[in-house]
Amino acid sequence: MNNFIYAADLFGTVVFAISGALAAGRLRMDPFGVLVLAGVTAVGGGTVRDAILGATPVFWITNTIYVWLIALTAALVILLVRCPRRLSGRWFQVADAFGLAVFTVIGAQKALSFGTSPLIAIMMGTMTGVMGGMIRDVLCREVPLVLRTEIYATACIAGGVLYVSALALGLAPVFAAVLGMLGTLVLRLVGIFTGLSLPAFALDKPEKH
Amino acid sequence: MNNFIYAADLFGTVVFAISGALAAGRLRMDPFGVLVLAGVTAVGGGTVRDAILGATPVFWITNTIYVWLIALTAALVILLVRCPRRLSGRWFQVADAFGLAVFTVIGAQKALSFGTSPLIAIMMGTMTGVMGGMIRDVLCREVPLVLRTEIYATACIAGGVLYVSALALGLAPVFAAVLGMLGTLVLRLVGIFTGLSLPAFALDKPEKH
Amino acid sequence: MNNFIYAADLFGTVVFAISGALAAGRLRMDPFGVLVLAGVTAVGGGTVRDAILGATPVFWITNTIYVWLIALTAALVILLVRCPRRLSGRWFQVADAFGLAVFTVIGAQKALSFGTSPLIAIMMGTMTGVMGGMIRDVLCREVPLVLRTEIYATACIAGGVLYVSALALGLAPVFAAVLGMLGTLVLRLVGIFTGLSLPAFALDKPEKH
Numbered sequence: 001m002n003n004f005i006y007a008a009d010l011f012g013t014v015v016f017a018i019s020g021a022l023a024a025g026r027l028r029m030d031p032f033g034v035l036v037l038a039g040v041t042a043v044g045g046g047t048v049r050d051a052i053l054g055a056t057p058v059f060w061i062t063n064t065i066y067v068w069l070i071a072l073t074a075a076l077v078i079l080l081v082r083c084p085r086r087l088s089g090r091w092f093q094v095a096d097a098f099g100l101a102v103f104t105v106i107g108a109q110k111a112l113s114f115g116t117s118p119l120i121a122i123m124m125g126t127m128t129g130v131m132g133g134m135i136r137d138v139l140c141r142e143v144p145l146v147l148r149t150e151i152y153a154t155a156c157i158a159g160g161v162l163y164v165s166a167l168a169l170g171l172a173p174v175f176a177a178v179l180g181m182l183g184t185l186v187l188r189l190v191g192i193f194t195g196l197s198l199p200a201f202a203l204d205k206p207e208k209h
Numbered sequence: 210m211n212n213f214i215y216a217a218d219l220f221g222t223v224v225f226a227i228s229g230a231l232a233a234g235r236l237r238m239d240p241f242g243v244l245v246l247a248g249v250t251a252v253g254g255g256t257v258r259d260a261i262l263g264a265t266p267v268f269w270i271t272n273t274i275y276v277w278l279i280a281l282t283a284a285l286v287i288l289l290v291r292c293p294r295r296l297s298g299r300w301f302q303v304a305d306a307f308g309l310a311v312f313t314v315i316g317a318q319k320a321l322s323f324g325t326s327p328l329i330a331i332m333m334g335t336m337t338g339v340m341g342g343m344i345r346d347v348l349c350r351e352v353p354l355v356l357r358t359e360i361y362a363t364a365c366i367a368g369g370v371l372y373v374s375a376l377a378l379g380l381a382p383v384f385a386a387v388l389g390m391l392g393t394l395v396l397r398l399v400g401i402f403t404g405l406s407l408p409a410f411a412l413d414k415p416e417k418h
Numbered sequence: 419m420n421n422f423i424y425a426a427d428l429f430g431t432v433v434f435a436i437s438g439a440l441a442a443g444r445l446r447m448d449p450f451g452v453l454v455l456a457g458v459t460a461v462g463g464g465t466v467r468d469a470i471l472g473a474t475p476v477f478w479i480t481n482t483i484y485v486w487l488i489a490l491t492a493a494l495v496i497l498l499v500r501c502p503r504r505l506s507g508r509w510f511q512v513a514d515a516f517g518l519a520v521f522t523v524i525g526a527q528k529a530l531s532f533g534t535s536p537l538i539a540i541m542m543g544t545m546t547g548v549m550g551g552m553i554r555d556v557l558c559r560e561v562p563l564v565l566r567t568e569i570y571a572t573a574c575i576a577g578g579v580l581y582v583s584a585l586a587l588g589l590a591p592v593f594a595a596v597l598g599m600l601g602t603l604v605l606r607l608v609g610i611f612t613g614l615s616l617p618a619f620a621l622d623k624p625e626k627h
Contacts, residue, residue, distance in 0.1 A: 024565070025621030032572060033565030034619050047470060052256065054265025056472025061538050068537075078619045119277075120270050134348070139552070141561050143350050147233070147242030154241060201243050201287045203234030261465060263474025328486075329479050343557070352559050356442070356451030363450060410452050410496045412443030 005177065009106055010069060012099025016042040017070045019096060020136050021077035027140055031078060037136055038074040042066070044132035049107055049124050053114045093192050097155075101184035104129040104156040105177050108163050118168065122160035129156040129184075151191030154198060159184025214386065218315055219278060221308025225251040226279045228305060229345050230286035236349055240287060246345055247283040251275070253341035258316055258333050262323050302401050306364075310393035313338040313365040314386050317372050327377065331369035338365040338393075360400030363407060368393025423595065427524055428487060430517025434460040435488045437514060438554050439495040445558055449496060455554055456492040460484070462550035467525055467542050471532050511610050515573075519602035522547040522574040523595050526581050536586065540578035547574040547602075569609030572616060577602025 020041030024034040043060050050058040060066040107128025111121040130153050134144040146152050163180025167173065190196060229250030233243040252269050259267035269275040316337025320330040339362050343353040355361050372389025376382065399405060438459030442452040461478050468476035478484040525546025529539040548571050552562040564570050581598025585591065608614060 021619075022621060025619045027561060027566070028618040028620040029565045030567070030616040030618050032570075032575075032616070033562075036565055036571075051260050051469050052265065052267050052270065054263075054267075054472075056265075056470065056474075057532065057534070058470050058472075061470065061534055064535055064537055067541065081621070114266065116266070116270055117273055119273050123276065138347060138556060139562060139565070141350065141559065143236060144348060147238045147245055147348070148236070149239070152241075153245075157241075198239040198241070200237040200239055201230075201234045202237040203231060203290070260469050261474065261476050261479065263472075263476075265474075323475065325475070325479055326482055328482050332485065347556060350559065352445060353451075353557060356447045356454055356557070357445070358448070361450075362454075366450075407448040407450070409446040409448050410439075410443045411446040412440065412499070 005102065005106065008098070008102040008181075010065070011095075012102045013042045013066055013069055014073050015092070015095045015099040016103075016132055017073040018077055018092075019133070021074050022081070023136055023140050025077070025081070031074070034078055035071060035074045037139060038077070039067075039070050040139065041132045041136040042070050042073075044135040045103065045128040045130065046107065046132075048131050049110065049128050052127075053111060053116070053124070055110065055114060090192070094189065097185055097188040097192060100129045100152070100156065100188055101159060101181040104159050104184050105163055105180040108160050108180065109173075109177065112164070112167075118164035121164055122157060125160040125163070125180075126153055126156040129153070148200065150195065150197040151187055155184045155187035155191065158187050214311065214315065217307070217311040217390075219274070220304075221311045222251045222275055222278055223282050224301070224304045224308040225312075225341055226282040227286055227301070228342070230283050231290070232345055232349050234286070234290070240283070243287055244280060244283045246348060247286070248276075248279050249348065250341045250345040251279050251282075253344040254312065254337040254339060255316065255341075257340050258319065258337050261336075262320060262325075262333070264319065264323060299401070303398065306394055306397040306401065309338045309361070309365065309397055310368060310390040313368050313393050314372055314389040317369050317389065318382075318386065321373070321376075327373035330373055331366060334369040334372070334389075335362055335365040338362070357409065359404065359406040360396055364393045364396035364400065367396050423520065423524065426516070426520040426599075428483070429513075430520045431460045431484055431487055432491050433510075433513045433517040434521075434550055435491040436495055436510070437551070439492050440499070441554055441558050443495070443499070449492070452496055453489060453492045455557060456495070457485075457488050458557065459550045459554040460488050460491075462553040463521065463546040463548065464525065464550075466549050467528065467546050470545075471529060471534070471542070473528065473532060508610070512607065515603055515606040515610060518547045518570070518574065518606055519577060519599040522577050522602050523581055523598040526578050526598065527591075527595065530582075530585075536582035539582055540575060543578040543581070543598075544571055544574040547571070566618065568613065568615040569605055573602045573605035573609065576605050 017038035020037035020039070021034045024037040029037065043066055047058050047060070050056060104125040108121040108125030111124035116124065130146045133146055137144040159180045162183035163176050166176035166179045171179070226247035229246035229248070230243045233246040238246065252275055256267050256269070259265060313334040317330040317334030320333035325333065339355045342355055346353040368389045371392035372385050375385035375388045380388070435456035438455035438457070439452045441459070442455040447455065461484055465476050465478070468474060522543040526539040526543030529542035534542065548564045551564055555562040577598045580601035581594050584594035584597045589597070
């Protein structure tokens with residue numbers, strides 16, 4: 001089972017790296033830019049989480065497979081992708097939802113293993129899931145998409161709540177993890193396939209700041 | 210007295226969180242966006258300070274009251290605020306100045322407790338005061354306001370200098386803290402009520418970078 | 419020799435600080451903004467490196483000469499610079515290339531001293547060289563230049579590869595360091611004087627994100 005989570009983690013890393021590499025391509029970056037955007041999208045969230053927890057050196061320094069995977073993904077995207085639309089389609093969004101679910105539970109798990117409260121674990125799970133994409137968007141000079149769109153971070157929060165609740169109720173860690181992932185995944189798929197989103201909090205811009 | 214500083218710290222956290230939530234509202238973000246902007250504005254400066262000092266896990270992980278306060282503030286802003294102009298007015302700026310003063314002294318204090326030099330303590334105090342707002346502005350795709358406007362960071366630096374000087378002169382820590390806070394507060398209020406600002410350093414943009 | 423590397427490090431710090439201060443001037447920031455941009459450009463890369471490695475408190479907290487140098491540089495730029503074009507010219511770019519070369523090798527060296535693999539050391543060297551400029555650009559609301567232009571990060575990567583390869587081949591650390599610096603410097607100079615750059619990875623923007 002832990003092997004399954006590890007494999008899912010690597011799969012999520014590749015999917016997130018592809019999403020970063022495509023963003024770089026849209027801004028006509030050079031190969032280094034593609035590598036950087038692939039990297040921050042894939043491991044940015046976990047890196048900030050580890051720095052905040054004090055889990056240093058951060059995870060990809062001790063296990064360099066993440067770095068190799070990102071470099072390989074960036075190279076393949078540059079060489080093979082000509083028509084990004086296929087990769088922005090539904091199937092890619094479903095893969096991204098799967099990555100999001102895994103990252104969320106892994107992030108919450110790591111926080112708990114550092115002795116944090118369940119509240120902080122939910123936050124850290126969400127941060128692991130969404131912060132890489134936020135950094136990618138800031139580097140691309142965009143307001144992070146996750147701050148204004150459909151059910152995305154909400155799915156992480158809900159999955160995190162499910163996960164820590166299941167643990168608190170005494171479920172085996174493996175079942176709690178699967179439950180948390182399913183919660184995030186299902187809710188995110190609802191967002192993707194229905195286009196549902198949370199109502200925006202909209203204020204008028206003041207005339208003078 | 211330490212109770213006073215702690216209460217002031219929580220008050221400052223709420224004020225900064227409101228300022229972040231309002232920025233999110235101006236960009237029509239969803240509730241998660243409001244939460245994130247409220248959070249980075251309120252605890253972003255202290256988080257970066259702690260990561261740089263190596264004071265990990267950072268402060269809001271061990272004391273989760275900050276997280277609850279931010280979540281509550283974000284929820285109340287979404288539910289209650291319809292007319293942001295009242296919250297951008299003078300009274301709010303005065304409350305913000307008070308938060309700035311507390312954050313500055315607390316940040317300098319924490320740095321000194323980690324054995325840094327007075328110079329670094331002044332920097333860390335200023336960082337605690339202003340960096341949350343800088344991250345908020347970057348997420349909103351704006352050049353951080355604090356880098357170009359009135360007496361804001363300057364007030365932190367002056368308050369920090371007062372604080373570490375008072376300590377060096379042998380004053381009781383409590384009096385030094387009050388002096389540092391008053392210094393920041395008064396100077397910031399001067400900025401608010403007179404509109405005074407430092408002269409800008411303006412270069413022509415080169416035709417070609 | 420270690421004295422030479424230390425002197426080169428301080429020289430690089432000044433050059434990078436000037437580049438940050440000039441960026442602040444182009445956006446008409448106040449003196450605090452100039453200080454912040456000079457600082458993040460000069461020590462931002464090393465700060466992120468140290469936070470990721472867990473080398474806290476970060477380097478400029480224990481050795482404050484970097485902070486004094488940055489403050490002095492920012493003050494001198496404000497007082498003396500009227501015509502930034504002279505400082506954006508070829509000579510300044512050569513000085514910047516020199517700083518880049520030193521920062522790269524120092525960053526890789528520090529990573530290795532924390533027991534990382536050569537791959538991570540190359541990454542950390544590159545990060546030390548380029549991330550300060552990336553943060554500067556983000557604060558100026560620009561897509562980081564290094565992600566799309568000429569041979570810049572590429573020079574860091576090549577220099578890092580040379581450095582760790584030379585160490586692996588058993589060369590004395592001093593010679594490996596000089597070799598790594600020369601590699602970065604020469605490749606960067608080629609970029610400056612020929613205008614060569616890597617081919618961009620360009621995708622069409624999707625009609626709908």
